Structures are given as C-alpha cells and as structure tokens.
Amino acid sequence: MKVIYPGKVIGIIGGGQLGRMMGVAAKEAGFKIAVLDPTEDSPCGQIADIRIVAPYNDEAALKELAEVSDVITYEFENIDYEGLKTLCETAYVPQGSELVRITQNRMNEKAEITASGAPVADYITAETFEELKSKIDNVGFPCIVKTAFGGYDGKGQVKLDSLEDLDEAEALFKNSPCIAEAFVPFEKEISVIIQRNAAGESYCLPISENIHKNHILHESIVPARVEENVLVKAEEAATKIANHLELVGTLAVEMFVLNDGDIVINELAPRPHNSGHYSIEACNISQFHQHIRAICGWPLRKPKLWAPCIMVNVLGEHVEALNEAFQKYPDWSIHLYGKAEAKLQRKMGHITIMTESIESTLNEIDSTGIWSD
Numbered sequence: 001m002k003v004i005y006p007g008k009v010i011g012i013i014g015g016g017q018l019g020r021m022m023g024v025a026a027k028e029a030g031f032k033i034a035v036l037d038p039t040e041d042s043p044c045g046q047i048a049d050i051r052i053v054a055p056y057n058d059e060a061a062l063k064e065l066a067e068v069s070d071v072i073t074y075e076f077e078n079i080d081y082e083g084l085k086t087l088c089e090t091a092y093v094p095q096g097s098e099l100v101r102i103t104q105n106r107m108n109e110k111a112e113i114t115a116s117g118a119p120v121a122d123y124i125t126a127e128t129f130e131e132l133k134s135k136i137d138n139v140g141f142p143c144i145v146k147t148a149f150g151g152y153d154g155k156g157q158v159k160l161d162s163l164e165d166l167d168e169a170e171a172l173f174k175n176s177p178c179i180a181e182a183f184v185p186f187e188k189e190i191s192v193i194i195q196r197n198a199a200g201e202s203y204c205l206p207i208s209e210n211i212h213k214n215h216i217l218h219e220s221i222v223p224a225r226v227e228e229n230v231l232v233k234a235e236e237a238a239t240k241i242a243n244h245l246e247l248v249g250t251l252a253v254e255m256f257v258l259n260d261g262d263i264v265i266n267e268l269a270p271r272p273h274n275s276g277h278y279s280i281e282a283c284n285i286s287q288f289h290q291h292i293r294a295i296c297g298w299p300l301r302k303p304k305l306w307a308p309c310i311m312v313n314v315l316g317e318h319v320e321a322l323n324e325a326f327q328k329y330p331d332w333s334i335h336l337y338g339k340a341e342a343k344l345q346r347k348m349g350h351i352t353i354m355t356e357s358i359e360s361t362l363n364e365i366d367s368t369g370i371w372s373d
C-alpha cells in the first residue's frame with residue numbers, strides 16, 4: 001500500500017463543503033491542498049493552497065491537478081467519468097474510476113449492490129418509456145421511477161400509485177433511461193458510512209438515522225433509534241458492498257428500515273456524506289480524517305462515538321435566524337461553509353449538538369422555530 005506523508009499535496013476534484021471539510025482535516029496533519037473547481041471562491045478553494053479554476057472535465061486543468069498533486073481524491077460523484085479514467089493513468093488516484101462509473105448510474109448501482117448480496121427493492125430497468133410500459137407489471141404499484149443518471153435530493157423521480165399515473169413518468173426519459181422500483185413502506189431511513197484502505201482494512205461509522213424535509217436531509221440522529229440487530233444487519237450489508245466494490249476511500253450506504261427490522265439498500269455515494277458530518281465532534285475520528293487516512297494508505301482508526309448527537313442542516317433560509325440563535329446555545333457546534341449567497345434550500349452549513357437526551361434536544365431544536373416551515 002502506497003503511503004502519502006504529511007507535507008505532500010492532496011488534490012481534490014470539486015470545491016464544495018465536502019472538499020472543504022476534507023481539506024481542513026488534511027491540513028491538520030500538515031498536508032497541502034490543491035482544488036479543481038469552476039468557481040473562484042468555492043468553499044474548498046477558500047482553504048486550499050493551490051486553486052485551479054476550471055470545469056471538472058477540462059483536460060488541461062486535470063493535467064495541471066495531476067502535476068501538482070501527490071494523490072488525488074474527489075468530493076462528489078457527478079464528475080466527468082472519462083476525465084477521471086484518463087487521470088487515473090497519469091496520476092495517483094487510489095479510489096480509481098470504477099466506483100464513480102457505478103454510482104453515477106442507478107442501473108449499474110442496483111446491479112452491483114445485488115451482486116454483492118445486499119438487499120435492494122424489486123426493480124426493472126427501461127431505456128424508453130415504451131419499455132417501462134411493457135415491463136411495469138413486473139414491479140407493480142406503488143412504485144418510484146427514477147432517472148438512471150443525474151438525479152439527486154429527490155429530483156428526477158416520480159411516484160406512481162397506479163397504472164393511471166404512468167404518463168407522469170414519460171418526461172423523465174427526456175434526460176436519461178430510468179429504473180422503476182417498488183415503493184418501500186419504510187419506518188426509518190438510516191445510513192452507514194464505511195471507509196476502507198487499499199490493504200482492505202475497513203470500519204463503519206456509528207449508524208445515523210436520517211430525517212428528510214422536501215427530499216433534503218434535515219436531521220441526522222446518532223445512534224440511529226433502531227434495534228441492535230438492525231445495526232448489525234446494516235453494517236454487514238455495507239461491508240459486503242464495500243468488499244465487493246474493492247472500495248478505497250469512503251462509501252455512504254443509504255438504507256430503508258422496515259417495521260419488521262429488515263433493511264433495503266436505497267443508494268450509494270462514493271464520498272463523505274452529509275449524514276456523517278456529526279463525526280467531526282461526536283467521534284474519535286471524523287469521516288473526513290478517516291477518508292484522508294484511507295486514501296493516503298494510513299492505518300484506519302476504529303470509530304467510537306463520544307456521545308449521542310444530532311446534526312441539523314442549515315439551509316439558505318435558516319442562516320439569518322441561526323445567527324441570532326446560536327448566541328444562546330454554546331453547546332451547538334456551528335459549521336458554515338463560506339458560501340456567499342444564502343439561497344433558498346442551499347446547504348450553507350450544519351450544526352452538531354452532543355446530548356444525553358436526544359428527545360429533549362429534538363424538542364429544543366423545534367422550539368427555536370428556525371427550522372419550522
């Protein structure tokens with residue numbers, strides 16, 4: 001396993017908040033950071049030693065990143081796959097490009113999760129709307145039709161309750177082939193963040209329970225309020241997937257928990273994940289520090305939760321009220337990502353609160369009114 005030592009340069013493709021938090025973790029150990037992002041003042045660019053301002057698929061910019069970096073990682077999966085593949089030939093990219101190819105396309109992703117032996121909802125694939133119509137009986141109703149490429153935060157998907165709704169899915173095919181999957185009547189959504197180095201050593205972070213509002217993560221509660229046997233099953237499934245994919249780096253595995261305690265894998269993200277931000281304060285190793293360890297060929301640390309905690313996302317519409325409120329709450333750890341414009345529903349930051357009582361802290365968060373719609 002190649003070891004990258006402090007003082008060397010870590011190149012990051014993507015300059016958002018995930019890159020910023022990765023970069024901060026890397027800089028603590030004395031690494032330098034180079035970032036490729038199309039914007040001048042990106043969250044990661046603000047803390048980087050070297051900024052390359054260009055589109056993610058700009059060949060000359062990728063070449064420049066390769067020249068200045070000793071190791072390259074990425075902070076989001078919708079980067080240009082072909083560009084990444086070419087980069088892997090000339091630069092040290094321990095995560096490779098395969099994981100990005102797989103997770104960019106829900107069809108590949110479902111097939112690989114199934115091949116790993118982890119459970120997914122029944123699904124069909126369709127290149128065209130006609131194919132969807134002819135196969136829909138194999139999955140039945142209710143179901144969710146999702147574009148294979150480019151969907152996120154609930155975009156690019158429609159729920160169909162019956163055959164009469166079918167036409168609502170037609171527009172999705174303008175952008176991409178689709179999958180249709182059985183609607184899962186889940187009780188909870190949880191995520192397992194698994195991190196693995198090239199020697200095959202892996203650890204899962206404590207499992208988070210995720211509450212969404214308008215398809216965007218609102219709160220993560222850790223540990224997830226599910227039975228111990230669900231936690232065990234969830235870790236086993238994430239480990240199977242990570243081993244099957246020969247993961248290096250970080251994989252977030254989002255899952256549904258049914259009322260009988262069964263789990264169904266929803267989707268994968270090959271990078272640190274919003275539901276793991278809590279680990280910065282609440283664990284002995286954050287997802288960002290562990291990611292840096294994994295890609296630099298360092299031994300991994302066994303994660304340990306110091307205290308139960310809640311992470312709450314701060315969107316554009318919450319910033320003003322938060323600025324007034326946090327003076328009252330010294331126990332809230334405030335993270336803002338340095339984004340200039342507080343647009344509606346834009347992720348601007350998050351707070352983490354460690355607590356001995358999840359229920360009373362949830363009530364306290366509600367009582368501030370900051371997050372009420």
Ligand code: AMP
Nearest residue numbers: 121144152153154181182183184266267
């Ligand atoms: P996704 O973009 O696949 O993460 O889906 C966004 C959200 O839609 C999920 O967090 C779920 O709340 C919901 N969802 C997605 N797929 C299903 C499903 N098969 N059954 C029920 N709810 C789903």
